[in-house]
Amino acid sequence: MNTKDMPSNQFAEVIAIDLAQGRLLELAEIYAIDALTDAERNEIDEFVSTGPAEQRASFDQRVRQTRETLVSAFALEEADPPASLLENILAQLPQVSRTPGAVAAESVAAVEAGPTDELSVRRERKAARGGLSTGRRWLIGAAAAAALIVGGIGVGANIITNQDPGHQILNAADVKTKTLDFPGGGSAKLAISGSKDGAVVTMNGVSAPPAGKVYQMWLLPKDGSAPISQGTMDAAALSKPATIKGVDDASAFAVTVEPDGGSAQPTLPPLAALPLSA
Numbered sequence: 001m002n003t004k005d006m007p008s009n010q011f012a013e014v015i016a017i018d019l020a021q022g023r024l025l026e027l028a029e030i031y032a033i034d035a036l037t038d039a040e041r042n043e044i045d046e047f048v049s050t051g052p053a054e055q056r057a058s059f060d061q062r063v064r065q066t067r068e069t070l071v072s073a074f075a076l077e078e079a080d081p082p083a084s085l086l087e088n089i090l091a092q093l094p095q096v097s098r099t100p101g102a103v104a105a106e107s108v109a110a111v112e113a114g115p116t117d118e119l120s121v122r123r124e125r126k127a128a129r130g131g132l133s134t135g136r137r138w139l140i141g142a143a144a145a146a147a148l149i150v151g152g153i154g155v156g157a158n159i160i161t162n163q164d165p166g167h168q169i170l171n172a173a174d175v176k177t178k179t180l181d182f183p184g185g186g187s188a189k190l191a192i193s194g195s196k197d198g199a200v201v202t203m204n205g206v207s208a209p210p211a212g213k214v215y216q217m218w219l220l221p222k223d224g225s226a227p228i229s230q231g232t233m234d235a236a237a238l239s240k241p242a243t244i245k246g247v248d249d250a251s252a253f254a255v256t257v258e259p260d261g262g263s264a265q266p267t268l269p270p271l272a273a274l275p276l277s278a
Helices: 015-020 025-032 038-049 053-075 085-091 100-113 115-129 133-151 165-170
Strands: 176-181 187-193 198-204 213-221 228-233 242-245 250-259 272-275
Touching: 015 025, 015 038, 025 038, 025 053, 038 053, 053 165, 053 187, 053 198, 165 187, 165 198, 165 242, 176 272, 187 272, 213 242, 228 242
Parallel strands: none
Antiparallel strands: 176 187, 187 198, 198 242, 213 228, 213 250, 250 272
């Protein structure tokens, strides 16, 4: 169906329309904070699982970053914010049938309960309400407000913005993909953008490094100078996309096995290497 023929709707009111109109990444925040029905969550899961790998990586990264941002915000202890902060935030949110006092009280309750407990509470309230449109928009705003109030984090109503480097790379007009196969099975997919001078690395089916070891990523400069570390990956990090920078000046991408914590220079020979030139 042509998206032009679809009825207009408010964001997050009809998930199928949002997906068809290319709003998947905009749905990441409400997915991350569980402001969805089971049917809507399944609808997004199916859409993501059947889409391009780059799109899946970008969506998963945005969901993860949203959750990490909220967890970090709830854990921080900062000085009291200006009295006008909450009012200023609420003034920019959609109009809802809640007073600033009610929003403030629930935001404070969210901080005290902690992010995991609060998401469970929200789910119960959501089921009791029966309707999600207004409550869901308020929940997104309240989550952003809580993060701002607790930690002073520069997060807007969408929490994670399009300024994320990984998001920019995956959505760049010149993005291209290369695959690096590992000798023991599995591969690394690189989504590379010259205009953003970076790449998003996604591991697929790569076995965990040996005990006491990590995988370390490197870029090999075209001028023959020393390899530049792009970070390490332990067993837990293998499931998360990683963003690397400086690909324009690199002739190759390589992965080595290093002691826990990484090395200043790669241990040769590399486990796997991939030329970056066209």
